[in-house]
Amino acid sequence: MSRLNDANVAFAKEIIARYPRPKSALIPLLHLSQEQNGYITNDAMAHLAELVGVTSAEVYGTASFYEMFKFEPVGKYVINICGTLSCALMGSEELLHRAEHKLGVKAGGTTPDGLITLEHAECQAACTEAPCLQVNYRYRFRVTPADVDSLIDDLRAGKLSDEIPAHGTLAKVRQHIPADRGVGAVAPEAATTAPAWFDGKAAL
């Protein structure tokens, strides 16, 4: 079973409550599910559908649009090597070849031990630091082929497990809105008048 565990259900409910409509929480909840299970399963989607009040087909409809959601197991570490212009100009193709050679898999593949998935990625917004790559969405800048070798060696030796959480975990810091400080979300139908503070007077 890959339904959200109790702690994650509690957090999911906290996230849902922040939005005027529950379905808005879907992408954050899919991330939560992927964090728990490493990828998105049918059971998980059925559970998320219950939580936000849509069908599991709708959940899949949304999830399948976004590249970060995986529907089959991937490696503990997903290496994304950027291949868009700035990185290509600075030699990213060589990096991809080096990684393919070192790992013995082509881009899109996972090593037989299930440790590393290699992917060709598009622009990662670090163009001045080209060529760049991400491991589980953690950056490496101005990467050389030798860096690719040592990165893979370090991942295999477990040297980066503190710095880089297993695939699925994105931000390690989460937003928490204290109950006494939050305003709370209101359904759009229930808030059709101007907010009380928007009254033409200074608020302070």
Place this chain on the structure above:
Amino acid sequence: MTGTYAHAAGFYAGDRPRIVTSRFEHADSYSLERYLATGGYQGLRKALARPASEVHDEVKKATVLGRGGAGFPAGTKWGLTPEGVFPRYLVVNGDESEPGTYKDRLLMERDPHQLIEGCVIACYAAGLSQCFLYIRGEMAHAQERVAAALNEAYEAGYVGKNILGSTFSVDVVLHWGAGAYVVGEETALIESLEGNRGMPRLKPPFFPAAIGLYGKPTIVNNVETLSNLPWILMNGAEAYTAIGTATSPGTRMVAVSGHVRRPGVYEIINGTTTFRDLIYGDDFCQGIRNGNELKAFVPGGGSAPWFTPDQLDIPFEGPQAGAAGSMLGSGAIMVMDHTTDIPAAALTLTRFYAHESCGKCTPCREGGTWLERILRRVVDGKGTDADLQQLIEVGTSICPGDFPHASSTRLGLTAVPFPYKMTTICFVGPSAYTPVHSALTLFPEEFEARVTKRTHIPVTAVGVGE
């Protein structure tokens, strides 16, 4: 080297006025403590002491041009919400992913409180009930920094109920994406925030300011745009417009990447800095690597038509770049030296847009893939001259009529000004054609040398085309 900081990779301060990067020299610039010690949340305090309409007017007077790509003034955009219709929402576009662009991530990682303060000021000024701060999925570190800053800001009373003890209350909710370039388009961003596939909505007639999130008036502003607001409220619109030019006031962030000596992110004075300054200036990129020749550059992100050395003396200013056949987009310059294989370079961009097509509009979904495949064939040396013709025919079905391009003294071309006509809802389709068109127009010899001659069979013969 002065003005470079290990904690802000790629950023060079230089000797210029800094509005949004003023705290970057501090290693702890993201903490509330540092933010408060350097004037943080003072702009908000000043704003709340004035009626919302005055704050709105101040931002209008400053003419903060949108930094996401379109360059529409933020104050004017806020004024487009229909009178008396509520609730209104603020959606912050932190889905930075235009090829070449690197600034919003830096602002979120290095100064998240500045962004949060900007969000709260915007909500106050425009009567917005709730703010959703949408960060690109792949930016785990930015998400962590903004989450931590929001937690601090809520605890300290800068966000949430009765901000700074005033009557004003607003929530700022951190939201994050999951990998889709097109979601940077504002209506696709709204779809994504509603929990749907991130496909752009048809517009006109209804823009998000009228019908946006949940069908309600919604302002979508870029991270850099909002990051300017604390400074403007603190120092006044006049101090802001005193920097830059009349049509492009203030500063803006520009990332220069590719074959330059010192690729980097720079906060520049708006409107006056030329491409020559940026690429060759000692304060900026210091010239082409290894003393090589400049061949071409993309002036405003992957979607922008290319420039060549002929355009170096144009200032980084929207209308002038537009007249010269391109645009500034999200402030991203990608530089190619004489060693660059032009068709292969164009292919990396076309592949990007073909890959990122959401599939809603046929010309983009089919056309982008066609362009990629045909161009791949040409790059691989398996193309024919009919393929080059085919590239233009496919491109013309995405963008009918004259496509914008730069002038070229070498080829005797005069410029066709920006923008283009398009058969798609958003710019992803045209952007797949842009690099193909620029490369073919400005460097035809590199394509002709690569293809074999074959009699062209016009596509009209099989019923496609005009």
